[in-house]
Amino acid sequence: MAVIIFFIFVVFVIGLSLYLGNRAKTSSGYYAAGGKIHWSVNGIAFAGDYLSAASFLGICGMIATVGYDGFLYSIGYLAGWIVALFVVAEPMKRLGKYTFTDALDANYNSRGIKLFAAISTLIVSICYLIPQMVGAGVLVEPLLGIPHAWGVIMVGAIVITIVATAGMASTTYVQFLKGTLLIIFSSVLVGAVLIRGLSTQPDQGGKVPFYQYTNLEATMSGDQFQVSEPGWTVLEQASLKSGLEFVKMEHEGLEGWWYLYEHDGVLTLKETQSVVFKGNEKWINGAPESVDNELRQVSNLEQIRGEENVNTGRLGIFEFLATLTDKDTIVRTWKNASFVSEGGDKVTVYYPKEVSGDKIMRPGLKFKVEGTPLERIDFLSLMLALFLGTAALPHILIRYYTVPNPASARKSTIVAIAAIGFFYILTLFMGLGAMTNGVINPADNNMSAPLLARSFGEMLFAIISAIAFATILGTVSGLIVAASGAIAHDLFDRYFKIKMDDRQKVNAGKISAFVVGGIAILLGILFKGMNVSFLVGLAFAVAASANLPAIIMLLFWKKTTAKGIAASIIVGIVVSLGMIALSPELFSLYGLSPLDAPIPLSNPGIVSIPLSFITLVVVSLLTPKKGIIKA
Amino acid sequence: MLHEPATPSGKDPARLYKVRLGIWMFSFYALFYAGFVAINLISPQTMGVIIFFGLNLATVYGFALIIVALLEALVYDAMCRKKEAELEKKGKKKHLKSNTKKKGKS
Structure with a gap:
């Protein structure tokens, strides 16, 4: 049953992409769906884009194993939309064309901004792609009975097809469909959990006898x-x-x-x-x-x-x-x-x-809020990165270019907040449902939500698994559009000034999608076994460090210069990535003792975000400009 | 601007009002969020205090952060739309007046 629903969904999505292929014949059509998406559709597509494998598989898995600490991610991810709505949405729409780099560079025409903002988009998108692909492998492995690596390759191939055929148009409708289905069937699953209630001897509705440990x-x-x-x-x-x-x-x-x-x-x-x-x-x-x-x-x-x-x-x-x-x-x-x-x-x-x-039911099992000062700083650092990261994610920002005007950008953000907020409340119930129903795979908590669904029957498992798969398709599509835009539009077209007609620009985007998709497949295989929510948390830290200071200062500080923006992006990327690479979590991944890690923090935001802001201010003051910013 | 946006948007007379309102509403929410983080850091035990219906402060505050975000968003949209409509009306009146003056002169 699960396999049938899965393949029906895949065929439908690819058919939809081929149907929408006509809309991606121009650059505007390929990168921004022609700017004609209705705000309500865009709002749900935002939810579909944002509610990634990290939200559905990772957060539910984390709540299932460490309780409330997993819900902290839900709170932080949602709170970040406030920054997007009140600070970023309308100005981004007003300034940008196809990519986040366009908006940053709108008033400067700086080669430095083009280069470093494009690199930042690529790094953040790839950091975000890794957990999605890891999630894809985790999901497809039990569903189709194929090895993790083949699951990742299959997902990569489908996503490349979606993006290469119709760019942002097909991506938008896949995300819309996925966002709608995710919220509806997560509500059904939560309803089932509440109707079943709680038991000290859960037997998955009579299907799996309760095992009493001795x-x-x-x-x-x-x-x-x-x-x-x-x-x-x-x-x-x-x-x-x-x-x-x-x-x-x-x-x-x-x-x-x-x-x-x-x-x-x-x-x-x-x-x-x-x-x-x-x-x-x-x-x-x-x-x-x-x-x-x-x-x-x-x-x-x-x-x-x-x-x-x-x-x-x-x-x-x-x-x-x-x-x-x-x-x-x-x-x-x-x-x-x-x-x-x-x-x-x-x-x-x-x-x-x-x-x-x-x-x-309160913080402390994973994040040691009662622990050492360093452990508390790590918690503060995570909450800071989650709050500031959303409004700096390139694949989220490009959604603002798919609507006709700034008012639509604002309205679609509000629809997104409603849909995402509701879903995040559901994650608490799904995670706790998995925790109390004896459905967690002790070796990998990422599958907790689908396994919870299986305890209610194969049909719900099939639907939830197909939706989880759609979740990955939707988010990965958005990430590949953002990354291919950075390569083809920001770098080839605008930085290297390679002369291309509109058709060649679209083709460059499609070729870039193949390359980024290939890299994503490789990384998805290499990072097998990591909790996907943790990995996304790191992508947020890089985005908040490299991109947010530039966006905020561009909008609110008239003395901001092109060199200041470029420098802050470089510092944000280098410091956040460097700290992550030398963190205890990554040392575990290298097979080394976490205690030997030179940087004791797992979350770099508390250092890298302020440092990026300071760099922008200092460099801007040292390199005063002549023009005036109009946001 | 050095290149055109994907879809051109006209002049927005309510822009400054919306920026100011956005900053105020963002500041309010940021303080509310900071309060949550601060309680966790300064007095984590307080998060376990039962508030109502058997729910502790962690759960109540966590849900409140999500619900307040939505309420603020709705208020912000309503205020922006009101101002946009108001300024659009004023703009139309002004345009009509200047047209009448021009006609009168000619």
Whole structure:
């Protein structure tokens, strides 16, 4: 069923692109859909463009595993639209033609601005493309049963077809369609979650029996470690630097890793799940991997308001949230740890951790707001980048050129705020629904929303998966239009001044779309396994650092000069990318210890954004200009 | 301007009014957002305080940030449209007057 709906959608989207192909014969048609899109369609298309894999797959996955901290992304992403509406929307429409660079350069005709704004557009678009392509692979892998890499290649090929056939026109309607379907069916999914209610033994509507994990008591006599229950043999003990202790035990011929937990002097062994690589062989939970032996989906409520074995039945919106907020509601969340065993096996253990509802429903599980000053600064830095990043994303800004006038730009932004705001409220319910229904894949939380849908039946899973796929198509299309515009329009046409007639300009855009699409495919394969919302957060930091200071100062400071703008873009890009490359998160990706990272912050915005502003002011004062800005 | 926009738009007499209004409304929202971040940093425990219907401050404030954004957007649009209509009406009157004067002179 899922495969059929998926292919119907793909055929429809490609058919639509071919049909709209006639509208992309001119530069204006290809890059800006002729500037004739109605504001209401553009508003929903904004939502379709913006609600990417990060929003749907990443945020839901993050809420499902760390609760409210994932919702912080929803809040920050939405708040950013305020900057877009009140500060950027109308002036951008008034100044620009096809690309973000056009608007920045409108009053200067500076080669520096053209070059660096185009480079910035390319970097931000590629940073944003990576998580979308990672999401594509994650989604297509279980849906069609093909490897991650082939999923990424397939998505890349479809998107290149969409963009190359009809540019912004087809991109707009794909985004409109996707935005509409996403909001409607996410509402249906949230309705289903509320009707099912909460249970301490979720069984996915009777389809998957609830698995009760075992706890064993243990004692220490001298150096000897003993399990109270007979029949268990301790084989190995692994003590990690982080203080975590895991014990390998054998029982009735089956080996497995257990989490050793001490509370009030009582030792408990908690059953875990494990993935062990013995050479090239992958073992899951003590047996070789097979179709019948995969990691079990996890996460459930241990207690609801202090009681076990409870099924609440249907709940209202507030009742659902209030039940989860209760300090006596206990959630069994899952974490993971990796190490090498004594025998040289690479082991990843997924172990349970009980967290009370009051901690789940406020910040702190991921972002250590009660932690060290540095951890708090990291949180502040993230919230700053999310707030300031939206209005600086080139693929969002180019949507302002598809409507006829500045008033339409304003109105479409308001429609976008309504649609996006509503969807972000839904993410909290979808994420918490996944957390409490035992549907999280412990190895990859990005699929939490589609897997939640599957617990309600194959039909809803098929539709939600197809929409998630559409989500990626819509956003990637917009990103490729923005990036191809930067190459063909900003660089070839305006920076290098290569003489091209209108038809050649469109062809240059199409060829650029192929190149950018190819790069996106490659990066999507390389970055497999990263949380997509985290990666998008970084794209926001680069956009907020490289582009926003230039936009704001161009509009509000008359002394802004072309050299000031170019310098601030360079500083924003270099500092934000440099800090990300040397951050703890990226050190983990390199296979190094995060503790060795020279930059202790994961989010660079708090340093790179002010630095970019300061650079613009200083360079502008040092290079005074003659002209006057008109915004 | 060194190159034309995709679709030319006429002169906007309400531009300055909208810029000023936008800055005010942005400032208000920025303060509201900063309040949320500040509570998290200064007194994270406060985010767990139950406000109403069993919902804590984190949930209530988070939803409020989304809802206030939409309300502000609607107010902004209504005020912009009112000013645009008002100035357009004035412009038409002025145009009509100058036309009548010109006709009178001729």
